[in-house]
Amino acid sequence: MRDVYVLGIGQTIFGKHDSLTVNDLGAAAALAAVKDAGISPKELKVAYCGTMFSPPTPVQSILFHLGADRIPMYTVENACASGSSAVHLLFQEVALGVRDVGIALGVESLSAFNRKFGKGLLAIEGDLQGKLALTMPSFFAKLCNRLMEKRGATIEDICYPSVKNHKAGMTNPYSQYKTEVTVESIMASPMIADPITVLQCCPQSDGAAAVILCSEEYYKQHNKKAHRPPVRIGGSVISVSGAEDASYDPLAMQVVIKGAKDACEMAGVDPRKDIDVVELHDAFSGEELAAYEMLGLCEPGEGVAFARSRAVELGGRCPVNPSGGLLSMGHPLGASGVRVVNDIARQLWGEAGENQVEGARVGLAQMLGGVLTGIESPVVAGIHILMK
Amino acid sequence: MSKQVVFYPGALEERDGILVQMGHKCRDCGKTSYPPVELCPFCSSENVEKVPLSTTGTVFSYSITRVPVGPFKPPIIGGYIDLPEGTRVFGQIHAKPEKMKTGMKVKVQTGVLWTEKDGTEVIGYHYVPCEAGSGGA
Numbered sequence: 001m002r003d004v005y006v007l008g009i010g011q012t013i014f015g016k017h018d019s020l021t022v023n024d025l026g027a028a029a030a031l032a033a034v035k036d037a038g039i040s041p042k043e044l045k046v047a048y049c050g051t052m053f054s055p056p057t058p059v060q061s062i063l064f065h066l067g068a069d070r071i072p073m074y075t076v077e078n079a080c081a082s083g084s085s086a087v088h089l090l091f092q093e094v095a096l097g098v099r100d101v102g103i104a105l106g107v108e109s110l111s112a113f114n115r116k117f118g119k120g121l122l123a124i125e126g127d128l129q130g131k132l133a134l135t136m137p138s139f140f141a142k143l144c145n146r147l148m149e150k151r152g153a154t155i156e157d158i159c160y161p162s163v164k165n166h167k168a169g170m171t172n173p174y175s176q177y178k179t180e181v182t183v184e185s186i187m188a189s190p191m192i193a194d195p196i197t198v199l200q201c202c203p204q205s206d207g208a209a210a211v212i213l214c215s216e217e218y219y220k221q222h223n224k225k226a227h228r229p230p231v232r233i234g235g236s237v238i239s240v241s242g243a244e245d246a247s248y249d250p251l252a253m254q255v256v257i258k259g260a261k262d263a264c265e266m267a268g269v270d271p272r273k274d275i276d277v278v279e280l281h282d283a284f285s286g287e288e289l290a291a292y293e294m295l296g297l298c299e300p301g302e303g304v305a306f307a308r309s310r311a312v313e314l315g316g317r318c319p320v321n322p323s324g325g326l327l328s329m330g331h332p333l334g335a336s337g338v339r340v341v342n343d344i345a346r347q348l349w350g351e352a353g354e355n356q357v358e359g360a361r362v363g364l365a366q367m368l369g370g371v372l373t374g375i376e377s378p379v380v381a382g383i384h385i386l387m388k
Numbered sequence: 389m390s391k392q393v394v395f396y397p398g399a400l401e402e403r404d405g406i407l408v409q410m411g412h413k414c415r416d417c418g419k420t421s422y423p424p425v426e427l428c429p430f431c432s433s434e435n436v437e438k439v440p441l442s443t444t445g446t447v448f449s450y451s452i453t454r455v456p457v458g459p460f461k462p463p464i465i466g467g468y469i470d471l472p473e474g475t476r477v478f479g480q481i482h483a484k485p486e487k488m489k490t491g492m493k494v495k496v497q498t499g500v501l502w503t504e505k506d507g508t509e510v511i512g513y514h515y516v517p518c519e520a521g522s523g524g525a
Contacts, residue, residue, distance in 0.1 A: 128396045128423055129478040132501075132512065133457040133464050141451030142468070149490060193453040243421065243429035247476045250449070 001095045004233045005219040006386070007212045008037025009342040014207035014330030015176040018111045022054045022208070026062030026107040029208035029335075033103060034066065037212040038224040041068040044212075046102035048089050049075045050082030051334035053113045059105060068103075079369025080281060082106060083209065083337025084238065084382020090213050091236040091384075100218040106338035107208040114204070129371070136283065137201060139371050141193035143250040144286035148195075150251060151304045153289065155195060159183045160307055161288035162200050165321050168314070169328025171354035176205055176330030186285075200285040205330030209338040211345070231348045233341075234267030234362075235385035241370070241378040256294040256368060259381040264296065267385035269362055271296035275318055275385075276360040277347045279340035281368040282325040292320070295366065314357065322347070322355045337382050340365035344386045362387045395501050395512035399423050403440065407498040409513060411475060412436040420473045441477065444495045444518060445469040448476060452485050459502035469494060469515055480514045493518040 010032025012025050020028075026049065034041050047068065049059035059073045078085040083106030090104040127134075147153040162181060169175035186199040214222070219230065239259025248254055264271050275297065282288035289307055292298055297318050298306035311317035323329050323343045326336060344363035346352045363386050370379040394400045400407040413420045414428035415435040421428065428436050450467035457464055465481040465488060481494060494515035501512040 128399060131395050131458075132466065132478060132480055133453065133460045134466055134478055135453065135457055138451045138453045138457075138464070138466050141453070142449040142466075145451060145490070146449055191454045193451045193455075243419075247470075247474070 002097055003216045004091050004094045004213050005216060006231045006233070006345045007039070007101070007214045007219060007223060008033045008035070009209075009211050009345055010034075010036055011174055011209035011335070011339055011342060012207045013174050014205045014332055014335075016111060017109070017206040020109070020206065022051065022058050022107045022109045022112065023061045023065065025109065025206060025208040026058060026105055026210075027065035029107070029210040030062055030066055030103060030105055033210035033212050037222070039101070039212070039222055041066040043101060044068050044071060044103050045099040046071055046090065046093055047073040047105065048086035048102070049073070049105040049107060050078070050084070050086035050337055051075060051107050052077055052079065052082055054107060054109070054334070058107060062105060062107065078238070078380045078382070080283070080331075080333050081238070081337050081367045081369035081380045081382035082334040083339065084367040084384065085337065087211060087213070087338055087341050087384060088236045088238050088382060091233050094213050094215055101212065101214040103210055103212050104338055105208065105210045106335035108332035108334040109206045110204040110332065111206050134371065136371065137193040137196050139250075140284040140287055141196045143290055144195050144284075146249065146251050147286055147290055147304070151301065153304050155187065156183050157289060157304050157307060158195060158286045159186045159200065160285070161282055161321070161325070162186055162285035162327050164313055165282060165288075165325040165327040168322050168355055169324025172324045172329065175324045175328050176203055177324070177328045196284055196286070202283045202326035202331040205332045207330060207332035207335050209335045209342055211338055211341055228349045229388045231345050231386055231388045233384055234269070234387045235263035235383065237263040237266065237383045239381040239383065241380070245379065251290050252300070253294060253379065255379045255381045256291065256366070257296075259383045260295045260364070260366070263364070263383040263385050267362075267387060269385060269387070271364070272298065274362050275364050277322060277344065277357040277363040278318060278320045278366070279323060279325070279343045279363070280320060280366040281336070282321055282327050283331060285327065288320065288325065291366070295364065314355070319357045322352065322357055337367040340367060341384050341386065344384070348386055348388045391508045392511050393508055395510045396423065400498060400511065400513065407511065409441040409477070409496060410438050411441045413439040413473075420475045422475050422477055441475065442471040442473055444493060445471040445477070447481070447488075447490055447492050447494060449490060450481060450488055452488070467515065481516070482514050483517050487517065
């Protein structure tokens with residue numbers, strides 16, 4: 001396997017872009033990425049795009065805007081980990097020596113989705129549990145209830161990631177929200193599924209993100225940003241659930257625990273000591289609280305204490321979602337798996353502005369897709385470890 | 389009589405005039421899966437037999453949704469029910485929200501989930517608490 005480097009990143013501001021198509025959004029992110037990388041789009045040798053609800057062949061339509069053509073292009077879908085899957089597949093091609101440089105995109109327009117299907121909670125079509133009204137909030141409400149029953153979490157603990165991440169979003173230029181929230185304002189917002197209120201949920205968003213990965217040799221020849229320390233992808237794992245997972249505790253999702261363990265082993269890092277910054281799938285505030293221990297940032301069962309120690313804030317042992325996370329950044333589904341990789345690269349380059357984690361050398365980017373239920377709607381986790 | 393359909397193919401089958409949840413019990417690994425699929429989802433064995441699921445179980449975890457979802461009006465109580473054979477089934481629980489407790493015993497019932505615009509009744513299952521003294525558990 002060859003080392004794989006991050007040559008450039010790009011993204012749109014996340015939010016409501018009702019007048020833009022997925023092709024417009026994707027092209028803006030792809031153009032920003034090639035400009036950041038300082039290469040011509042004609043240099044790209046392969047392209048992957050993660051998305052859930054776009055029209056067919058979005059990647060070709062997007063890259064047509066840039067004149068990148070006649071290369072292998074693939075659109076991949078893996079629920080909220082679609083973008084992670086695009087990054088993973090590109091990583092593999094470069095690592096295995098198949099291509100020297102390529103682009104991984106993620107794009108979504110929930111505005112377009114809503115025009116087509118109407119607004120509402122996303123229940124999975126044709127799924128047994130979905131037909132019985134299992135939705136994302138109702139699943140994560142069970143996770144919150146488990147946190148309170150088994151981990152002693154309070155409502156304040158459950159709301160904490162939302163408070164922290166909305167605060168971080170205030171200083172992120174790409175963030176959908178620029179609004180601080182408090183435990184009081186969170187709990188005063190409409191109840192969706194006890195104890196999850198609207199302000200504990202990520203918003204619906206439109207947006208795109210793109211990353212350009214390359215081999216070491218290509219990086220040495222083409223990197224024009226000499227001030228940037230070289231950042232490589234040390235671990236890349238797509239972890240998928242099995243039949244047994246339906247009987248696991250939502251507080252111990254094997255798909256996340258094993259995915260993080262495998263990615264850390266691949267990168268040769270110890271998550272308790274070595275990981276300096278994390279971007280993760282905080283679709284719901286309580287989900288982030290439950291993730292600390294599953295990712296191995298602290299001992300099993302210690303996630304609530306880890307949060308209370310403020311280890312996950314800027315200045316703490318391992319800041320989590322210093323970008324503002326899905327809760328404040330927004331969550332254009334297919335784009336988020338790429339966006340978290342970009343945000344970790346930004347952190348390791350020292351280019352995260354007011355949201356910078358000082359001295360960050362190793363970061364973890366996680367996305368989780370699907371719902372932990374029976375055999376029809378399984379879970380996939382995408383985990384990347386970036387290091388300099 | 390209005391037309392009736394089962395909400396999910398294979399989720400319920402008629403046995404002796406009543407609708408029952410049918411799962412697959414694997415003769416090789418011994419696990420029971422629901423709803424039935426081609427092979428045992430645990431060990432890929434073809435050696436599976438259709439068996440009725442236990443009609444009572446315990447609530448592993450639940451949540452109460454306060455907004456409408458599809459045809460369902462709030463509050464909607466959804467729960468994971470652990471059956472004695474080790475299978476975890478998702479279903480709605482018809483109970484007073486304030487009476488809900490993790491670990492409580494519930495039993496399955498079948499009936500109309502919703503009625504389509506053309507009058508078709510969609511049949512499914514839900515759980516209700518086993519009242520003390522009812523002998524349900």
